[in-house]
Amino acid sequence: MIRESASVVIVGSGMGGGTLAWGLAQRGIDVLVLERGNYLPREPENWSPQAVFVERRYKPAESWFDDAGNPFSPGVHYVVGGNTKVYGSSLPRLREQDFEETVYPSGVSPAWPFTYADLEPYYASIEGLFRVHGTTGEDPSEPWRSSPFPYPALEHEPYVAETVRRLAAQGLHPSSTAMGIDYGPGGTCIRCRTCDGFPCRLGAKSDAETCGLAPALATGNVRLRTDAKVDRLVTEAGRVVALEGHLDGEPMHVTGGAFVVSAGAANSAALLLASADDEHPQGLANSSGLVGRNYMVHNNTHIAAVDPRRENDVVFQKTVAVNDFYRDLGDGIPGGTIQLIGKVQGSMMKTHATKVPLAALNRIAGRSMEWLVMSEDLPSAHNRVSVDRQGRIRVSWRRTNYDRHEKLLATAKRMLRRAGYLGIFEQRFDIALNSHMCGTAVAGTDPARSVLDPWCRSHDVPNLFVVDSSFFPSSGAQNPALTIGAQALRVAAEVDWPSTV
Numbered sequence: 001m002i003r004e005s006a007s008v009v010i011v012g013s014g015m016g017g018g019t020l021a022w023g024l025a026q027r028g029i030d031v032l033v034l035e036r037g038n039y040l041p042r043e044p045e046n047w048s049p050q051a052v053f054v055e056r057r058y059k060p061a062e063s064w065f066d067d068a069g070n071p072f073s074p075g076v077h078y079v080v081g082g083n084t085k086v087y088g089s090s091l092p093r094l095r096e097q098d099f100e101e102t103v104y105p106s107g108v109s110p111a112w113p114f115t116y117a118d119l120e121p122y123y124a125s126i127e128g129l130f131r132v133h134g135t136t137g138e139d140p141s142e143p144w145r146s147s148p149f150p151y152p153a154l155e156h157e158p159y160v161a162e163t164v165r166r167l168a169a170q171g172l173h174p175s176s177t178a179m180g181i182d183y184g185p186g187g188t189c190i191r192c193r194t195c196d197g198f199p200c201r202l203g204a205k206s207d208a209e210t211c212g213l214a215p216a217l218a219t220g221n222v223r224l225r226t227d228a229k230v231d232r233l234v235t236e237a238g239r240v241v242a243l244e245g246h247l248d249g250e251p252m253h254v255t256g257g258a259f260v261v262s263a264g265a266a267n268s269a270a271l272l273l274a275s276a277d278d279e280h281p282q283g284l285a286n287s288s289g290l291v292g293r294n295y296m297v298h299n300n301t302h303i304a305a306v307d308p309r310r311e312n313d314v315v316f317q318k319t320v321a322v323n324d325f326y327r328d329l330g331d332g333i334p335g336g337t338i339q340l341i342g343k344v345q346g347s348m349m350k351t352h353a354t355k356v357p358l359a360a361l362n363r364i365a366g367r368s369m370e371w372l373v374m375s376e377d378l379p380s381a382h383n384r385v386s387v388d389r390q391g392r393i394r395v396s397w398r399r400t401n402y403d404r405h406e407k408l409l410a411t412a413k414r415m416l417r418r419a420g421y422l423g424i425f426e427q428r429f430d431i432a433l434n435s436h437m438c439g440t441a442v443a444g445t446d447p448a449r450s451v452l453d454p455w456c457r458s459h460d461v462p463n464l465f466v467v468d469s470s471f472f473p474s475s476g477a478q479n480p481a482l483t484i485g486a487q488a489l490r491v492a493a494e495v496d497w498p499s500t501v
């Protein structure tokens with residue numbers, strides 16, 4: 001039996017856990033991070049579309065199951081840094097109204113238990129820590145900010161600049177994407193073609209390992225154990241007293257003063273549910289019955305817009321977003337965001353268009369520009385993560401608020417046709433494309449209607465926290481990682497953490 005101990009024990013080293021470790025390290029707190037995966041190696045395959053997208057080199061060979069018992073391969077990466085090792089580094093803030101209640105025709109997006117103003121100082125801190133590039137004054141939906149972006153916006157390459165001109169000619173306001181990469185004077189980023197969805201071979205992507213955990217370890221206050229999978233939290237007299245699991249295959253028993261679950265929205269819920277005991281028969285932190293429920297993933301569609309008359313020679317494509325419809329889709333109700341993604345190559349299209357010859361896909365990719373259309377989905381008790389008798393993750397999921405997505409998608413297509421794109425191909429995200437998952441342990445002020453308090457502390461178990469995307473009371477319609485990181489810094493700074501075990 002391997003025994004470890006720390007004042008604060010964190011399960012998971014992704015956006016929530018890695019950033020929290022950094023925040024606690026600044027306060028001199030003794031932290032142990034337990035990560036089920038290992039370091040993602042820097043190797044030539046990092047930038048190989050074949051290895052990353054076709055062979056799924058960095059994804060676990062793990063299946064989750066839908067309601068009908070069909071397996072699917074989830075959007076998770078069990079490595080130091082979690083999903084941020086392959087994320088697209090698009091790091092926008094949510095807008096002020098995302099923290100307030102929004103009434104849609106088919107449901108309600110609930111208010112958060114804290115405001116944009118409460119989180120704003122931590123947005124500013126995380127933007128500095130994650131080297132976010134951006135600019136103000138372009139985006140009609142941008143929230144107020146107390147300080148400028150720490151780094152200037154990335155410039156558009158000529159093909160993108162021409163599309164921006166065509167969109168602006170329609171009266172739209174294309175704006176620079178907020179991006180976390182180490183680009184510019186003295187930076188190590190070379191603006192390559194394989195960033196979004198790929199690990200960075202140069203370590204220049206602002207992921208949770210590079211920007212959170214590594215500097216946290218360097219303080220000497222934080223220790224990391226890799227290949228350390230936590231299976232269960234153990235309670236005594238209403239408090240968590242230990243974690244049990246396996247380290248390098250050996251049984252592990254870890255004690256501490258406070259315990260933080262940061263395993264990602266599905267695995268955090270699964271861990272709490274799997275920790276049911278006599279005192280907590282529905283699972284830990286689950287007197288509300290809401291652990292695992294309210295699972296959200298965004299309503300997302302990828303679009304490939306093809307103009308056969310223009311060759312797209314772009315290298316780094318992800319520099320523009322259109323947020324004109326974010327607050328109002330022409331009917332006074334929010335729509336969402338339309339944003340460029342990294343340049344898709346023919347072999348990446350092949351993973352979905354399996355019957356189309358690669359040569360044809362390469363020809364399309366040479367003349368296409370790829371976008372993500374993202375709108376808000378809504379918390380629903382039906383949509384839930386649970387654990388079956390064999391300990392496998394099961395996901396019950398039905399689309400919510402999808403009429404708004406259809407409307408935004410139609411608007412996006414109209415916008416692109418007017419910009420000269422003759423062919424539009426779409427890929428709607430299904431149950432497996434769940435990388436924006438959140439909401440499985442919502443934060444709130446009422447213990448009957450939420451799992452966590454506004455600082456991510458369990459209402460039921462005072463020394464238990466969940467600091468990752470699980471706490472989101474609603475999903476907004478912007479990429480989630482910056483908000484996860486900002487909340488982790490807020491929790492690190494504002495909670496009275498134990499200094500001893």
Ligand SMILES: Cc1cc2nc3c(=O)[nH]c(=O)nc-3n(C[C@H](O)[C@H](O)[C@H](O)COP(=O)(O)OP(=O)(O)OC[C@H]3O[C@@H](n4cnc5c(N)ncnc54)[C@H](O)[C@@H]3O)c2cc1C
Pocket residue numbers: 011012013014015016017034035036037075076077078079080081082083084086087088089090091092196197228229230231262263264265267268271435436437467468469470479480481482484
């Ligand atoms: C391809 C891709 C592109 C994306 N692009 C963007 C983007 O551009 N912008 C954006 O904002 N977001 C993006 N995302 C989403 C973003 O990465 C996630 O929202 C974010 O990483 C979630 O943070 P988290 O802390 O909740 O979980 P994660 O970052 O996934 O971290 C969870 C960690 O917990 C570990 N873990 C799980 N279970 C256990 C256990 N039982 N014991 C020990 N450790 C455990 C995992 O190995 C992992 O390291 C993208 C995701 C993907 C996959």
Ligand code: SF4
Pocket residue numbers: 181182188189190191192193194195196198199200201202203204205206316
């Ligand atoms: S664009 Fe920069 S940060 Fe992204 S993978 Fe390439 S070198 Fe790394």
